Amino acid sequence: MNVKTFLKKYSEALIWGGALAALFFMNVDPNAISLCPLKALGIPWCPGCGIGHSIHYTLHLNFTAAWRAHFLGIPATLVLLYQTIKSLHFTNKNYNNGSATHIAHYSGY
Numbered sequence: 001m002n003v004k005t006f007l008k009k010y011s012e013a014l015i016w017g018g019a020l021a022a023l024f025f026m027n028v029d030p031n032a033i034s035l036c037p038l039k040a041l042g043i044p045w046c047p048g049c050g051i052g053h054s055i056h057y058t059l060h061l062n063f064t065a066a067w068r069a070h071f072l073g074i075p076a077t078l079v080l081l082y083q084t085i086k087s088l089h090f091t092n093k094n095y096n097n098g099s100a101t102h103i104a105h106y107s108g109y
Helices: 003-009 011-025 051-059 063-069 073-094
Strands: none
Touching: 003 011, 011 051, 011 073, 051 063, 051 073, 063 073
């Protein structure tokens, strides 16, 4: 399997897995650079503030800190893990190059 075929076949799993790896290794120091666009604009609050930190803490099994950072971080982590595993499972099971979330014979996209 060449690189192009590999990237096409496993692109969804690579994206989800890369996001989880980035969140696992992120710096949770309050003085660190933030990726929040609202914080960059000087807005002090947004509804998603802390969810990245919460996912980081959940991946490190620190559920108390995860809950304090953002209450949706634990379920978000579970969804990200599920999506990563699901994309690998469907890609390998069906031997297709499409996305694991693709609905067969649905023309509504």
